Amino acid sequence: MGKPRVIYWFRTDLRLHDSPALQAALDLSPDVLWPIFTWDPHYVYKAKGGVNRWQYLLDCQNDLSKSITKLNPKSKLFVLREGPQTLFPKLFKAWGVTHLVFERDTDTYAKQRDQLVAELARKAGVEVITRYGRTLWDSDEIVAKNGNKPTMSIVQLQHAGQKVGQIPKPIPAPKSLPDPGGTPVDFEPEEPDRDPDLNADFRKHKDKTYSTIAGPKGDFAVETLEELGFPPATTPHRGGETIALTVLGEIIANKKYTATFQKPKTSPAAFEPQATTLLSPHMHFGSLSVRLIYWKVQEVVDGYGKGASTPPESLTGQLLFRDMYFAAQAGIGAPFGQTLNNAYVRFIPWHLPSNTMEDTDIGEGPIAVSGSYRVDSPVAEKWFQRWKYGVTGFPFVDALMRQLRQEGWIHHLGRHLVACFLTRGGCYIHWERGCEVFEEWLIDHEPACNAGNWQWLSCTAFFSQFFRCYSPIAFGKKWDKSGALIRKYVPELKDLDEKYIYEPWKAPPQALAAAKVKIHGDGLHEPREGVYPEPMLDFNERRTVCLNAMKVAYKIGLHGNDEKVKDGSWKKLFEDAGEKEMEGAEIPSDDNGSEADDAEHENHKRKRGTGGRRKSDAVKQGPMDRHVKKTKAAA
């Protein structure tokens, strides 16, 4: 056998610093090394991601490619426009590959994809080498040390982490890279299944991807938004390892900020600058190593002496929570992101529940939830649309939701507020609906952290003190009395008196006239200029309803894997307990119900299957990141 001819497959580790897998590739002393990125059809078509996250990905790829070229002018990031599942067998042969090296991925879809690729490599006689560097500790090792159970609390994670051992120290970036070999692509390209293209609505024109493997110019260049058919991004946040390292450098240069950071004391209303580090999207794309952050911060903390904050509030504490969610995901597996078949999450009969694969007749797989949901209550559906598009009539909620949609990022505590409001603290809508919206819009969207946090905030798992309920009025006021965040993101209210900025429906006519704003309608239909919607619900009333309903649900104590949850007999338990607020029960409302059907244009209707549910229920199609493997149902 000749000298190693190595493909380094970049995926969610778009960096050169502290990459154990890249180090492993270089340790082979390769004759040639191709740094490549493949277009995953799941990412392009099946995962709903707004243009802002795409922009961030392209930023990371462009920066990485430049950094590679700096180390070796003959090399760069070779972007191949075909799915890895079909591309690799052809590539192994055409390029004479001996080794394939990559960083292990974490979520269910990615693990299945990697398993398939490893099998294809084995058949082609290509050796596969993987390393792990996505979290502080290897999540599988954490699970093993936690008694083969998912980590459902930070204490469990900390104890398991101690048993696993010291967090690996960062590996320096390589000083040189081998030449790439030849890159013939004289084989038949294969287009992936584009149906459904969950991003179709966002595209300006049909995407031109997959027409040629090496891209429009045949040079394996990084793709553009134009090529993907997307309009320009709206986010001010930009990606790439160079920026990430600069930002990290600035953070640790401020020793006091770094060493005394206390998350609960950072303001969700701060935006220029924001109160937290905004390193999460860099961690998501792997343009910054979490271990590098950990050790750089720890160094500052060690040198700071008295007064430094400690986990879980401190900066490193935030990283521990991230690891906790990854190890929870690793321990629970495929059902982690859903209620159904998940023994670790409570069953609560929220409105707008997910359809199962059975419900929709689109097959079955390790993921039991189809990505679509049932409209059990027109009022709830309308509340959901108003929440999603930032027209609830509660200015702080709306400011946060609009900031999220425009910029792809909001402060963690802001996420708490809007999540609590949608679920247990207002609308009583299923956390999976909110999880899907975040999945679509967050530039730092991480399946494990997103689902975990939604479970936390809805008191479904990880957290249970449901009587602690965020107020859409009081919570924002505490941080931002003058309403600066509202004035920026809800410009209709920018001139309203401070006294009414959190509750504009209470403003007297003179105050509204002075601010040139009318309080009217539901925000979904009227022109937005000069008009701000009425509050969509009575918060205090709904808070009481939700809290009581949560109490009943906790007492009944069903979990996602209970037979009663699957066969629908849960309903009798709740009815016997005298509970009225639950899936299938219409929400009493003065005027909200009548217009609810109008909101339906936002989503495609999907044909219903035989799930034993009422035929009249409307069905909505949502994102399908968790929708891993669809095979036609046998029957």
Added chain:
DNA sequence: CGAAAAGTTGGTTCT
């Protein structure tokens, strides 16, 4: 084992 304390980040009222 059982009781007590703790748990990343609530709200309101009173001092």
Added chain:
DNA sequence: CAGAACCAACTTTTC
């Protein structure tokens, strides 16, 4: 206006 007491009461961890 900062801080404590209270609200009503969950699960996990510690002692």
